[in-house]
Amino acid sequence: MNFRQRLAQFMYGRNGYDAFNQFLLIASIACIMLGMLFARVPVLAMLFNLAEWAALIYCLFRTFSRDLYKRQKENAWYYAKRQAVGRWFRSLKDRWQQRKDYKFFRCPSCHALLRVPRGKGKLVLTCRKCGNRFERKT
Ligand SMILES: [Zn+2]
Incomplete structure (x- = not known):
């Protein structure tokens, strides 16, 4: 062997x-x-x-x-x-x-990432994952 x-x-x-x-x-x-x-x-x-x-x-x-x-x-x-x-x-x-066209936020309750178009002023965002609503400046 x-x-x-x-x-x-x-x-x-x-x-x-x-x-x-x-x-x-x-x-x-x-x-x-x-x-x-x-x-x-x-x-x-x-x-x-x-x-x-x-x-x-x-x-x-x-x-x-x-x-x-x-x-x-x-x-x-x-x-x-x-x-x-x-x-x-x-x-x-x-x-x-995508930083020039979109802003990214974390949902305060489930920490999912949300993508929002820039320059739309203050928006009420609804999390797609948990349905939580929160306001952010875009
Ligand atoms: Zn959420």
Whole structure:
């Protein structure tokens, strides 16, 4: 049996390298760089060093773990968080591009985002999500 076959046999039934592990590895490398950047601040350098090792050890643990159910749940959780962050950035970009034509408000009761055309004076806005009414200058 060659090395590749032995490795394949060893990894059989284990989680392996998934998207969350990729993130952990990148986070670990980012912590190494931040640790070097803040080398003159011992407390920060130590914290980044700790975070670097924690991410690395967790990544290795996840790679060799046989509890596939739990690891897949973690990976799904990570994907959901990553999508939420992506949505947030896209919404920020949309708001920036539309800033000249629209004003954006948060509903005071449910915090939903409302888009209103600019320059219409004082308006009573009705939240589409919860029906709450409130007045804003546009
Ligand atoms: Zn609302």
